[in-house]
Amino acid sequence: MPADILLLALKAAASRVESALERALPAEPASSPLARLVEAMRYAALGPGKRVRPFLVYATGELTGTEATVLDAPACALELIHAYSLVHDDLPAIDDDDLRRGRPTCHRAFDEATAILVGDALQARAFELLAKAPGLTAETRLTMIATLARAAGHQGMVGGQAIDLAAVGQQRTLTELEQMHRLKTGALIETSVIFGALAGQANEAMRDALTRYARAIGLAFQVRDDILDVTANSQTLGKTQGKDAARDKPTYVSLLGLDPAQALAKELCDEALAALDGLPRAEPLRLLARYIVERPA
Numbered sequence: 001m002p003a004d005i006l007l008l009a010l011k012a013a014a015s016r017v018e019s020a021l022e023r024a025l026p027a028e029p030a031s032s033p034l035a036r037l038v039e040a041m042r043y044a045a046l047g048p049g050k051r052v053r054p055f056l057v058y059a060t061g062e063l064t065g066t067e068a069t070v071l072d073a074p075a076c077a078l079e080l081i082h083a084y085s086l087v088h089d090d091l092p093a094i095d096d097d098d099l100r101r102g103r104p105t106c107h108r109a110f111d112e113a114t115a116i117l118v119g120d121a122l123q124a125r126a127f128e129l130l131a132k133a134p135g136l137t138a139e140t141r142l143t144m145i146a147t148l149a150r151a152a153g154h155q156g157m158v159g160g161q162a163i164d165l166a167a168v169g170q171q172r173t174l175t176e177l178e179q180m181h182r183l184k185t186g187a188l189i190e191t192s193v194i195f196g197a198l199a200g201q202a203n204e205a206m207r208d209a210l211t212r213y214a215r216a217i218g219l220a221f222q223v224r225d226d227i228l229d230v231t232a233n234s235q236t237l238g239k240t241q242g243k244d245a246a247r248d249k250p251t252y253v254s255l256l257g258l259d260p261a262q263a264l265a266k267e268l269c270d271e272a273l274a275a276l277d278g279l280p281r282a283e284p285l286r287l288l289a290r291y292i293v294e295r296p297a
Contacts, residue, residue: 006287010055017054017079020072021045024080024129040110040118041125045083048101052221052288053078056192057199059284060210064200070135074144074195077126077133081152082188084122085161087115094165123152140198147194151187160184164249172250178219185225186218209275213285216272220292223265226251227258232297265293 025045028038054075061071090097090105091112098108107115130145150156160183167180193214197207230253252261272289276282 002287003291006284006291009059009284009287010050010052010291013055013058013075014049014051016058016068016072017051017075018046020076021079024073024076024125026125036110037114037117037121040106040114041121043109044087044106044115044118045080045122047103049079049083051079052292053082053188053192055288056189056214056285057195059288060193060196061199062196063210063279063281063285064197064202064206066196066200067135070133070199071196073129073133073136074199077129077144077148078188078192078195080122080126080129081148081157084119084126085152085157085188087122088119089161091115094161136199143198144195147191147198151191156183156187157185160187167250169248170250172255174255177250177252177255181219181222182215185222186215189218189221190214206279209279212275213272213289216268216275217289217292220265220268220272220289223252223261223268224293224295226253227261227265228295228297229253230258269293 025042026034026038027042028035032038057071057075057078058068061068086100087106089095090100091107097105099105103109105115106118110118126148127145130141130148133141133144136144152158154162160180163176163180164184167176172180190211193210194207197210202210229251252264256264269289269292273286276285
């Protein structure tokens with residue numbers, strides 16, 4: 001069944017990137033003054049997760065005919081940036097959450113100062129991995145570094161987070177909500193697909209199709225998150241349920257209602273699938289688009 005095939009593919013991609021992360025993250029003896037920081041870095045980056053971004057790197061790389069070994073460093077870099085963002089998002093000054101991926105958040109498992117440093121260190125390590133990524137030309141590595149820096153910075157993820165913080169207790173239009181989530185969530189998802197295309201030297205037409213696909217699933221992912229925040233429990237989610245409503249943050253459900261939000265997620269899925277028409281070896285990407293709008297957590 002297609003869903004079973006996708007789950008196996010997701011598991012395989014997760015296993016691969018986790019092995020690569022295990023090698024890429026530092027290790028320190030217990031006697032080292034850096035031991036606690038390194039332990040917290042590994043806690044944040046190697047904990048349970050769906051690994052959707054690395055999956056997109058590998059799946060797009062397969063579509064462009066790129067060896068998985070060439071994709072390991074870009075996949076790790078994206079997952080490290082994502083992990084750092086979760087550590088910082090959970091801090092008391094931002095979302096103030098105690099639960100992430102079914103475990104205590106990094107600042108609860110360690111302490112707030114350590115969690116801040118963990119985010120800083122994971123971000124730096126991500127760019128170091130890209131700078132040294134084997135199997136890629138120097139030009140491709142530089143393009144990846146510039147692309148990730150833009151997606152992770154004020155023009156992408158961090159900018160989206162700033163807009164999100166400013167939105168607490170405020171009325172927002174659907175257009176404003178979409179802009180926020182295209183930056184906060186969508187930018188890294190789009191970059192995941194771009195990395196696979198860059199590694200495989202995809203032509204302009206293929207890059208355009210993949211970018212349209214990524215923009216659609218990036219927004220669909222957030223719409224589904226908003227739906228799950230009101231329909232799933234904390235145990236299923238692995239994080240605190242109803243947090244957005246409790247903090248009076250605008251969501252697709254609060255703006256549209258539950259049924260229209262679900263309809264929007266399906267519309268975005270259809271848009272993503274249409275973008276892939278005519279592309280060979282794109283079935284894993286098609287399956288992922290459907291999974292994003294149907295996932296239980």
